[in-house]
Amino acid sequence: MDEQVQRNLVIGPEDHIPTGEATLLGLQHVMAMDVYVPPIILAGMLAMGAADTSGLLQSTFLAAGVGTILQTSIFMKMPMSQGPSFVPLSAAAGIVLASGGLKGNGMATLIGSLVVGAIILVLLGLSGIFQKIINRLVPAVVGGTIITCVGLSLIPSALNSNIFEAKGNVYQNIELASVTALAMLVCVGISIRFPRVQKLFRTGSIVIALLCGTLMSASMGRFNWQSVVDAPWFSLPQRTVFHWGISFNWTSILTFLILYAIITTETTGTWFAMGAVTNHKITDRQWNHGIVGEGLSCLFAGLCGTTPVTGYSTNAGVVSITGVASRKVFVAAGGWFILLGFFSKLSAFLTAIPDPVIGGVFALITVTIMLNGLNVIRGIKTSDADLYIIGLPIVLTLAIILLPTHITKAAPQMVQYLLGSPIAVAALTAIILNLLMPRRH
Template identity: 50%
Template sequence: METAKNKHLTIGMDEDIPFGQAVLLGLQHVLAMDVYVPPFIIATAVAMTSSDASGLIQSTFLGAGIASLIQVLFFLKLPVCQGPSFVPVGAIIGIYFGAKGMDTVLGASIVGALAVILLGFTGIYKYIVRHFIPTIVSGTIIMIVGLTLLPTAFSSNIYPATETLSANQNMLLAAITAAILILFSMLGDYFPGLGKYFRISSVIIALVIGTVIASFMGGVDFQSVADAPLFSLPRLAFVNYGIHFDVSAILTMLVIYMVLLAETTGTWYAVSSVIEEPVTDEQINKGVIGEGLGCLVAAMVGTTPVTGYSTNAGIISITGVASKKVFVMASCWFILLSFIGKLSALIHAVPSSVIGGVFAVVCVIILLSGFRVIKNQEFSERELYIIGVPLIIAIGLLFMPTEIKESAPQFLQYLLDSPIALSAIAAIVMNKLIPEKKMHQ
């Protein structure tokens, strides 16, 4: 049995762990990933009925589970889960309204997924990564991923008041949950025996304790769990939706998929950095094929494109567990949740501020993982600009007023909604445009 070579890991990537432990650790990845948010945003924006919205969320769980198994077991073979990408949300809403329905969204998604698969089979993307994404760029992209996700923890999870919890209570819950997460994670460093198990389970311990505290505040409503059906089916393509191909929607989605690949490449490097295992050219090629197949499956089961989640890299760093068996179990949880309504409702009952407390810590870990990648680079003025300017662009896009975005052409709006992609492109372009200083003998 291979043991963890990385001193930061408790359990290595190819190390086996007991089934029960893998099930528990897989669940904490599922809880922390917050995958229901993109379909919830889409369903709300296009005014889906309650049953259609529930069906889309269940389809998203099913797509995420199958796509994750495809990547972990057969293609990328890294400890990472697939989930619905935030990148295409704006484009999907636009296509839905412009083409009247999910049929056209799914048709465009299928064509885009096939294009991604072709890109992997031809090896073109491997060439792009090797020549355009060196260490300085990949580390910057990882930092950007953490930086751009962090405000979401506050704006979407922590600050908004709910019917049962005020903004002040939400902030208190988030702070308590984050503190519990850090406490139990650090116990593994100070107490190598029992503390190791606390570190491994730190995410789920924080979520459970945070939810219990929230229930004492009156912030947890289990009525939705009681009302949810025990068994229900997701909405599927060819069963609940038709498939329609529209040229404009397809062209839009092709661009979105290229942006999505930039996002998922950052995730691969983030995971690679945490487990201290380099991503090979062959893995990148296979990962792109797996990404395309995962997105194709997602479209076939009636949901939106999926991507690797950087959240997993943060959780691996916190818990020290990188075993791929955990991610297989997480995939199985997703598939199970897609059919069992009460389990989905139970996860949805965890207060958003509790999830936000965990998510904020995870985002910072991702950001610092990027810094760890580039810390050994020589920092001349050239490198400072390559790192700094994309960070400026990312922050600028995060705080760009809505009216400015809406005044841009529709095609450009899709890109402005993706600070990760535009900042990554800026880092790549600057690395190529700014000449390296020649060393004089």
């Protein structure tokens, strides 16, 4: 491990950590991820009732947990957390509605498309082709650019969706986010100033910050205790393939094959980001194993009746801030997700935390991801061509984020899917420019 990274990490990926501590730190990752947001968006698009929405949430948590454990323990064998992708939401809703909706064959058709695409991902990894594609198309300058764009693309979401445009009084939202962010900065500052308590205040900085923000929101009457009280303690996921069935439609399958390609580009950026934070060079074998794990995770998600899961870049920021990269912590995070899939009371508590509280932490996390990408680029001797390979994807990331909604909706459907993922556009642009731009020898 690089000496600088070794100093920055309090606990490395393979370092020993007590089970109780790993369990608490795993919850920290869960709380920072906003995993419940994509299923709630999809439920709104499909006008789902309470039972269907609850079932979709449970399935999503369960898929995230199983996917996290598969990738961290068996396939990638890196600190990695899986969660639902935002990219396929509009396509998923379109397929369901076009196939008869919830009362018709809609969900069965969606599940069929998800399953076929996931199986192809598994076959791609087993064939050994994936690492050859990565080695050819993604050198260090492209990888660093992708990481930078990952962090950059998340900043507007952290500020707009979680703070400025979130429910409630905007001034209160800013106060909650500011107090939460300040609490985390104080924890990090204490850990730097007083090394003896570094482990407590740095590794627990996000949990402490979220606790401070939650307590303040409760004092403002912004924490919905009633939703926690009303939630049952235990319930089994009800809206799986056994409830909806499975059906195959070639148009829907083709749509999701394209979407899986975009999602894979996204998750590759996440792997680069985590590799940069932990200074780990991903091996050829890991690339292939990772895509197998991605495929199996998405296959399980599809059979559970929810949308594809992908590696979450948020966790790279959490590792960068807390200095904890233990795989055991990520396995614990997977365990928490599985628990949330069955224990509705705990799930209700986490989802009741106001968005601005999450946003205060999320904003700082996204910046650390972006800076890790810039650090990768900083260590490269760049040419004139590299300036454009780095610069244009950054410009396009911002352009897509700021693109008016009516322009996106006027684009062809396949283009809309691509515009739904600034990371995928940035990655594809960096890769194409790297192949086409002339180099000085």
